[in-house]
Structure formats: C-alpha cells, structure tokens
Amino acid sequence: MANLKQLAQSLGLSITTVSRALDGYADVSAATRERVRQAADQAGYRPNASARRLRKQRAELVAVTLPSEPGHIGPAHFLEMLSGCAEHLATAGLNLVIAPVPSGESELDMCRRFVDGQRVDAMLLVRTKRRDERVEFLQSRGIPFVTNGRTESAIQHPFIDGDGLSGFHQATLRFQDAGHRRIGHIAGPQDYFFAHERKKGWEMAMRDRGLPADLCVEQAPTEQGGYEAALAMLNRPDRPTALVCATDEMAIGVLRALREVEGGDTISLVGHDDLPIGSFTSPALSSMRMTGGNLGRSFASLLLRTIAGEPAEKLQELHAIEFVDRDSHQRSSPAK
C-alpha cells in the first residue's frame, strides 16, 4: 500500500534514510532505525517488488520447465519436490514460477522468453534428454541453471541425479542371484538420460553373467506404457521370470498386465522411484529410490550457489540408489 516516499514524508526523513534504515545499514542511528522500523511495521510497508527488481537487475525468480508429454508431467511426488524447492528458495527471496510448454512452442522458445526478457535469475530443468537443447541454449547465454538428471553435454553443468546405472545393475544381479535367468527390462524412452542409463545398468548385469540382453521393450513412462510393454513381453515364448522396470508408474501398469495374463502372478518385479502408492498396490511394489534426503531443498541450494557464481564442477550431486524391499520382487522361485 504505502511506498517509501510516503513513509519518509510521514517520518520527516529522506527516502534514502528510510530505505537504509530498513536495510539495516550502519550509517543510520539506532534511534532512527528503530523509529523507521516501527512506522514501517505499522503501515504494513513492503518494498515494491518490481521496483527493487528493476533497480537491482535481478528478477528474484527461478523458472522450472514442465515437460509437456501428453497426459504426463512426471512422477507423482514431483510437485512435492517443487514445493520443497520453492520453500527453500523463498528464504533467499526467490520465487519459483512453473513454466509449462505451450502447445505450438518448443521448450527452447520458452527458455528464450524467460531468459531474454530477464524474467528469471536461473532455471531448473527436469527430465533431461541425453542431448538437451535447453541445456545448450542456457550454456550459450550464460544463464545459471540446474538440471534434474545428467546430460551428455560436453560442458559441465550443475545437476542432481541418481546413479541409475548402478541401481539397475545391482537390481538385475539380485534377480540373478535369486536364480532368475530370463530377466526382462521395461525401458523408458531412450532419449531421456535416465532411461538410457537404467537400461545400460540392466544390460551390463546381463552381460556380466553371460546372459542375453534381449528381453527389452521400450515404452512411454506411464502406467499405460508399462501395461502395454508388459503385455507385449509376456506373449513371447521366452517370457521372462522377472522384470526390471524403469519407473514405478510403468511397474504399476505391469502389475495390471500380470493380473491379466496366465501365470503372471509368478513373475517378479521391481520399479524405481518409491512412489507412496507402492505400499498400497497388490502385491506391494518393490522399488528403488535415490538416497540423499530432501530433494527440493538440494535443488534450491544448488540454484542459489550457481547464481552466486560457484563453478559447475562443485555443484554436481550423484546419489546412490537404495532398494525398497516390498513384495513384488519375490513372488515365487523362478521356474526351471
């Protein structure tokens, strides 16, 4: 409501002094500072955001791009992560704006809009592709950004990622140790870094034991995708006895397929992401998850540090994957 000029006038002080008093500068006497603070409190004064942003040449905003895949925007806990991120950013005076890609516009155009209009101080990119044009653009412009998931970019950039390769490697080995030989992989779209990495982990484990890595179907990372991929795979004569699934959402679709095909209830399954819903499926879904605590907070911290100018090399977090043992990974001993 009120602005600095009015506040200054009512106090018989200059705008400068009021501004500096509120910012706690030492060159205003303690008495005046207190008097100003009281008046500001009482008037409910808050500095006008646009004016400060203009003057300080900072947008006080960070944008997160939302993928526009039809009907699917990311795992169910994604919003929770964003919320944590926004909350932590807010302590530094930054707000988080969500930036879905409008139909008819590319993700690149959207980044451009935000960057060239100086609407943001940094960006958060999710669902990175192996070769990601958003990353290339932001690097060329020198805008700070952090990605959720690595890329194959030649230039380093800050990221947080789970070590999906190791995770899927280990998970596949576990199935092998339990006696499984025909272990299938329900893969996500291979242009996504995470999906490619998880598939490589599975492949590596199969090769480790001299087994063929041929039971693989690629599909959209959704319940429906998992369902369709599983149906396709289970109709093969060399049907797998265990499935390693790129995401929990796909795994939930797989569960449905397992209920529908004969003998499906003997097939073991593990997903990835540890969605809360996993405890409530039937059978309860075994899964994997990234270690490392509050993800949103970590993103916020990385964003703040990259804005502050820390080098990318120090802002890369690769977290180990841990297993979440529930029921679906040991439904029966593998036949033959």
Added chain:
Amino acid sequence: MANLKQLAQSLGLSITTVSRALDGYADVSAATRERVRQAADQAGYRPNASARRLRKQRAELVAVTLPSEPGHIGPAHFLEMLSGCAEHLATAGLNLVIAPVPSGESELDMCRRFVDGQRVDAMLLVRTKRRDERVEFLQSRGIPFVTNGRTESAIQHPFIDGDGLSGFHQATLRFQDAGHRRIGHIAGPQDYFFAHERKKGWEMAMRDRGLPADLCVEQAPTEQGGYEAALAMLNRPDRPTALVCATDEMAIGVLRALREVEGGDTISLVGHDDLPIGSFTSPALSSMRMTGGNLGRSFASLLLRTIAGEPAEKLQELHAIEFVDRDSHQRSSPAK
C-alpha cells in the same frame, strides 16, 4: 540483452517511437514499424519484465498457495491442473508462481507477503476450508482471487467446485438401490469444505431411506488415512457392506485394508477424483469425477476475468459429478 535505448540509437529513432512501433500503435508509420520490428527481432529484443511491471503497476504474476499438510500436497493430478492453468495464463502474459507455506509461517502471512509487496496480480487458493482465513484476508484487501472449492464466506467470491453433495448423495443411493443397507463413509477432515460437503451427501442419502448415518470415520485424506479408517470400521460388529470414500487416495488405502481383513473382498467401494491410477488397482477402482473439461484452463480464465474486474457472482462454477464405473463398486451382492 539489448534494451530500448540501444535499439533506438541504432535505428536513429527515439525510445518512444521504438516502443510504440513494437506495441503496434497507429501513430508510427507502417514503414518504420516494420523496420523497427525487424531490428528488434534480429537483436532478439524482449522488453525488460521488471521495468514494464514497474511502469504498468502490474506484477504479471499469479501465485498459487500449496497446502503444507505433512507429506501431502493434493491429489496426484494437481500438478497437471497447475500446468494447464500456467499455460493458459501465459497467453495473457502472466506467469504462475507456486507458494508453499514455509514452516513457521501461516498461510495468511504468506498471502500478506505476496499481496503487500505487490508481487502478484491475483491468487489461486486450493484446498479451501469452510471458514478460510486466506479468503477473508484477500477480500479485505480487495485482491482478485479464485478458489478451488467453495467456502462459507458471507461475501461472494469466484470459485470452481464440484457438486460433491449431489455426487455423494447419488452414489450412496446407488448402493442402496443395489441392496446395501449398511453403507459406511470414509470422510476427510471436516474443516475442509469439500470433505464436509461429501459427508453431507452421504448422510442425506442415508436419511432419505431412513437408515442410520453412523458408519463414518474421519481421517487424513491420504492412502494411509484411508487404510487406517477402513481397518477401524471393518473391526466393528456392524461392519458395512459398502464404502463411500471421500477421495481416491483414501480409497486406495481402503483397498489395502480390504485385502488384509477377512471377507474384505466382498465389500464394495467407490472413491472420488478419478485418479489415473484407479484403472490399475486391484480391483479397478470405481470413482467419481467433476465434469467440465480442462480444469486448469478454467481456473486461468476465471483468474483473468476477475483481474479484469468482472463481478464474483459471474465467476462461480459448480460442476456436476459423474460416475466412473470400474470394478470396485460391485464386488458381490450385499449379504443378508
């Protein structure tokens, strides 16, 4: 990168003319307009957002408050709704910022921060309570806002809501028509408007047929809450034969309880929200959903219209509820 001054200089024009040319005013000749546009395009010029916001006294931002209930932020499709809203707002030059409530701060303080700092042109409130202090505050300040869910506020305000009372009334009647007499309700927290409304619908239907409305347990609107509520209700001697559940998430918890108690597989169940996951549970979850198409887009439209000054009375949408028949609502004929 470039600003108006540089652009004007390089064209040998005044700042005024360049600005007006880009905004398509009629008092700059077609030839100059074209010349300016070309130069602007080529320089990748975008007006500085902060400067425009300051000058136009508009924040070009809308904030949506995120509930801070521990571990739960809303139904799984909530982000999708936000994305649709953000996308539509963007066509009017507005961005959507997400505003989680920091720990130690009330939702009210948060609204205050946004409003008094003139950081937003409007707010979107979700998970409204029957008596909602955020609503009261925004009304007192005269800031445009739209709510997801009605309130009991004496003053009208724009909202979008589903007619939960009718929906739950109808659903309960359907169970009665199928022969059920003991129909329970798994209720959400009653200070939420939607939860209260849904319970009233169930109660009304029970009373319609002279049945007691005593089989009701209130719990957190989460899978866990539904699970616990169901366990409590199923251990009663007068165990229900059918359950009407305030949300799908609670219903998914109920499904788990039904698997764990003896005879649980004969109990019918319906939820509300039509989460995508409902097709993939076992049994597939019958549900209800609000009619009315793209919810996010509707919110955006209401927000724009209330910012434009349309009266609240014209900005209230109460949508009918439709049923989504899958398997869980007819698991067996009711015993006795």
Added chain:
DNA sequence: GTTGACTCCCAAAACGTTTCGGATGATATT
C-alpha cells in the same frame, strides 16, 4: 583555530519501460 575523524543524514542518478502532451511538417480546406 585549524585539521581530521566520525556520525548521521540527504539529493540525485539510475534501472528500462510506457505514456502524456505536444512539435513538426505536409496536405487539405476555407
């Protein structure tokens, strides 16, 4: 009584845009 240090305060510029109120010629009207 001059100098220097120190405390407290302020005028003015700057951030980049939009917009108000003309100014300047050229053309049409009387």
Added chain:
DNA sequence: AATATCATCCGAAACGTTTTGGGAGTCAAC
C-alpha cells in the same frame, strides 16, 4: 493566404527502489 487536419515523431515525466557521493554537524587532537 490563412487555417484546419492529419500523419509521424519525440522529450520528459513517471513507476518505486537502491546506491553513489557527498554535506553538515560534533568532537577530539594538534
């Protein structure tokens, strides 16, 4: 030939803040 009309353009103010570069006054030291 004077006047009105029109098409183009522009200077300057304004939005509300932060920050630069002092200015005035007090006090102590020389």
